């Protein structure tokens with residue numbers, strides 16, 4: 001099926017352009033897209049096949065800025081001007097940074113509550129600016145590989161990131177020239193990469209175990225109908241593969257009696273040893289034994305030795321898993337899947353221990369370094385509207401509701417509602433035997449739907465014949481975390497139901513939303529009067545219809561006077577509806593009610609008498 005995006009703001013067709021998914025990591029970052037030809041999520045690779053861009057920025061003395069592998073080379077030789085782990089500083093004030101000494105560069109303490117700055121020579125940079133350098137490099141990388149400009153992205157963040165940290169990430173994207181369509185939780189992205197949560201009606205509880213180079217996160221998610229809810233998170237911001245490398249270095253220092261003072265004094269030697277340790281660790285993920293020549297020594301490490309060294313680290317992650325389960329109030333057997341993320345989950349002992357802990361085989365068939373970026377690309381594709389049916393709408397900034405009688409807007413989800421969110425309300429039919437009900441979904445702040453934006457409409461059909469007012473049609477709105485609105489209508493007595501899914505529209509700019517809000521404020525008074533009039537007109541219309549249908553069935557039970565008075569009153573009320581005066585219409589309603597009430601009661605009593613005849617009570 002050919003897919004195009006309709007911009008509902010302008011009504012124009014939108015040029016199909018690429019939206020990238022970015023995993024902005026503490027140690028490494030990646031960028032992924034849905035491949036234009038294969039339609040598969042794909043991590044972008046340079047010609048040299050590298051996918052990971054180290055999240056490192058180096059400021060050269062000559063004003064040269066480098067990012068990624070190029071910058072990484074300066075970690076040892078020029079630590080003061082080489083910024084790593086900037087993600088740990090995002091959205092933080094100096095007081096939040098417990099471990100300023102961990103960073104080889106200068107973090108400024110200006111004694112303020114404000115966000116931290118990093119000093120390089122005589123210049124100051126915010127973590128947002130530094131992250132923007134990394135994002136810009138990723139953007140250029142994507143443009144270079146895809147040979148097309150890239151200006152829209154989805155960026156992932158840890159589930160525990162607070163609003164400030166999320167906003168900082170969004171700002172970094174903006175600064176890098178990217179329109180950040182969504183900030184997505186890393187565990188949510190990982191889950192999407194495995195296709196968990198993409199099917200409607202799917203209900204799952206999963207654990208995402210993310211062990212990277214320097215951080216460990218465990219998140220428990222509940223997925224229901226495309227809504228990803230974070231039930232709990234736990235972890236350790238200073239625990240990861242780097243600690244395994246350190247454990248190996250220490251083991252070698254002891255085993256081979258290497259003078260640690262000498263190593264500490266020689267940065268290049270220390271770095272070499274650390275690199276060998278990492279090489280050993282990686283090799284032991286597939287081999288049983290590792291050996292390498294270092295100076296006049298032959299360093300060795302077997303897998304069992306390695307496992308003894310890292311057991312305490314693994315145990316630490318498992319106790320965090322235990323706490324996360326406890327916080328989510330779940331038992332191990334309530335977890336449906338355990339998704340493995342992060343390079344360090346390649347270690348066989350990690351896989352085995354996590355599998356044993358959760359008592360099930362872990363989900364680990366994909367490259368653990370890539371799953372988050374791939375999931376971000378899938379999310380980007382959903383936002384691009386390429387994923388399923390195509391209707392792109394923006395729903396978060398404005399109210400959502402349906403049209404009720406008289407063209408009035410009945411708001412189910414008010415504007416500024418936090419997503420995911422849901423709301424429901426019951427409606428009924430206006431006519432006897434009405435077999436279908438039209439549900440029209442609108443977005444906007446005005447009282448009359450004709451002034452709002454129509455998003456979708458569908459018919460709930462198959463309502464069994466019942467007198468007006470008897471069917472109970474429950475309309476439910478559900479906006480999931482991705483901003484997708486699902487509208488369901490169900491007739492409760494018969495169980496017939498129908499639903500529709502509406503995609504978010506990012507095309508609505510802040511200015512357009514503002515314009516709509518302003519418009520609703522300016523018209524607030526008119527709108528209130530119109531609403532009151534429409535409500536009175538609708539009430540009068542319904543009263544005329546029900547009275548007419550009553551007369552159709554029961555005219556023979558009424559006196560002639562009653563019949564003529566009723567017919568006259570109905571004719572009067574019709575004229576009054578046209579008068580457009582709410583007070584006059586109210587009077588007409590009262591008049592008709594006063595005439596019909598006495599005989600309506602009489603007829604009702606008679607009906608009950610007939611119904612009860614011959615029955616034993």
Ligand code: AMP
Nearest residue numbers: 027212213241242282285342343344346
């Ligand atoms: P991440 O932060 O997710 O990129 O993870 C990087 C960490 O994964 C580093 O500590 C790497 O040394 C580690 N890692 C990468 N490949 C392997 C492997 N084959 N076996 C064990 N650890 C690995």
